[in-house]
Amino acid sequence: DIQMTQSPSSVSASVGDRITITCRASQGIGMYLAWFQQKAGKAPKSLIYAASSLQGGVPSRFSGSGSGTDFTLTIISLQPEDFATYYCQQYKTYPLAFGGGTRVEIK
Amino acid sequence: EVQLLESGGDLVQPGGSLRLSCAASGFTFSDYAMNWVRQVPGKGLEWVSSIASGDATYYADSVKGRFTISRDTSKNTMYLAMNSLRADDTAVYYCTRGKDYWGQGTLVTVSS
Numbered sequence: 001d002i003q004m005t006q007s008p009s010s011v012s013a014s015v016g017d018r019i020t021i022t023c024r025a026s027q028g029i030g031m032y033l034a035w036f037q038q039k040a041g042k043a044p045k046s047l048i049y050a051a052s053s054l055q056g057g058v059p060s061r062f063s064g065s066g067s068g069t070d071f072t073l074t075i076i077s078l079q080p081e082d083f084a085t086y087y088c089q090q091y092k093t094y095p096l097a098f099g100g101g102t103r104v105e106i107k
Numbered sequence: 108e109v110q111l112l113e114s115g116g117d118l119v120q121p122g123g124s125l126r127l128s129c130a131a132s133g134f135t136f137s138d139y140a141m142n143w144v145r146q147v148p149g150k151g152l153e154w155v156s157s158i159a160s161g162d163a164t165y166y167a168d169s170v171k172g173r174f175t176i177s178r179d180t181s182k183n184t185m186y187l188a189m190n191s192l193r194a195d196d197t198a199v200y201y202c203t204r205g206k207d208y209w210g211q212g213t214l215v216t217v218s219s
Binding site: 044045 | 142153207210211
């Protein structure tokens, strides 16, 4: 089974900051990687699929990169509505697997 | 507009059974793989089960043999039949379409 490891588990940042979240797969997954954002008390929302493709309606300050085993989610110029928890997920093979999550907090 | 609406969550005793439903609308239901993902409150996301567009099914080891995923394309509804429920099955259960849309979730609590 493929394991997904995210880092850091939490990050404190200010409005306007740039942050990068890393996701590592235990084996190669090509570009079969998605990123989700979850705000407190809400269902997750899809941000990115195929490692770097933005879902419709997602602001361009979000970007994803990587392939194989190493992936990143970057948010440039953090906005107040971006403070949330972010998860990566591999969907190359079953069982599907999520990373442990990265909580983005206000500094 | 794509919509996914889960129902069926409840309080159930250990060893009991429950069936969750996910009513889908706004897309051709049979064309998509559908998933169940769960989340213990305050914890991370855990994939539970998937049903592919061709109806192949897949399960996490933690639920294999106890949970059964299915879909009724005439009703645009996906189901998760859960048997032999345990306390560690307590979670919010989300229905998801592929890697994009999520429902609002339904809470399953397993407790005596």
